[in-house]
Amino acid sequence: MCPARAGARRGDVATEDQLSAAPNRRPGRRPGNPDTRDAVLAAARAAFAERGFDGATIRGIAADAGVDPALVHHYFGSKDQLFLAAIEAPANPADLLPEVLAAGRDELGAAVVRLLLKVWDGPMRPAGLALVRSAVGNEWTAKLLREFLVTQVLRRVVATLEIPAAEREARGALVASQLIGIVMARYVLRVEPLASASPQWLVAAIGPNVQRYLTGDLELP
């Protein structure tokens, strides 16, 4: 059964009156009617998993949830923000990546590893682990985590390199393989000495490998 349709109630399309009566979004406060919100999030998860981030649209998600697209924008903001809410992302890469992208081209690999460790060594780790656990056990969540990594993280990192799209995709996927591997080895399997090594050591040991994936000589697949 499609979870989006399970959560949708087609008779409950929001009117412009309801929309203007919706509370303003404030930080730390979840806006709107919880049932409508949940219906939109369920529809969003289904759409992003089935059609990918690029293929899903706010208009389609709103239709699946039985609400007006303007209400979805009003509750969640952009498609990026709706996606992050749908997968319960522990952090918004758009807030964190600028410090990575400010690094010079030759420092990008080290900067990516440093950011990964900062996020995972901090309070976001439990939510991150929950997401990885869910993705490994469930094909649907695996697709969502892949879309998150590719569209929210890697695409932004490789966009700073002036290279063709196909090459960006291949380099981004290789970087993904090393980053997911750090998460698995350090935080899930706890392989020593990676599990207790300092971030500084890990950045020095792994940064150059990520750098090669970003800017080193590579043929396209």
Added chain:
Amino acid sequence: MCPARAGARRGDVATEDQLSAAPNRRPGRRPGNPDTRDAVLAAARAAFAERGFDGATIRGIAADAGVDPALVHHYFGSKDQLFLAAIEAPANPADLLPEVLAAGRDELGAAVVRLLLKVWDGPMRPAGLALVRSAVGNEWTAKLLREFLVTQVLRRVVATLEIPAAEREARGALVASQLIGIVMARYVLRVEPLASASPQWLVAAIGPNVQRYLTGDLELP
């Protein structure tokens, strides 16, 4: 509750008579009384998870299972073989690794990636995925998978390099981070183009990174 003790029946210590009456081990045939076998495997899983591969002993596992150590040897062979049976390993690295280790020192990184892809692109993938899924959801299985990777795979690979033990451990753990990352990106999350790339391309793209972890300049943590 400790699974080892749950499976153990202390009144059921095997006698030498029972031992000599046990059927000979034949390939493809599971030897011995299924209940005794299961008790030994449960005791082995508990011991390897709690004390690690190096800390666990056949004698201790036999005592936990309430059987004679000779019976454990008779049923399972060596500690390595008991461990592989306990975690239901889809392959025995001791059978597969010689072709990797025959590669020259400068080809070791590519050879390791090539073997990983050969195993995971073949019929062992479902069992491998089951092991990874279980390890991610369960701390106990995570410890067992870590022990498998470190003691059965990485230790054998880095043993071919003439370097001090601490350095071998660090290099092996870094290699683990990249290998687990390939499994996650290609087979679990199915990140493109990694998911559909040829093994040849993956070996050329990733082999040099694994090689750097094995023989490149690295400080110790």
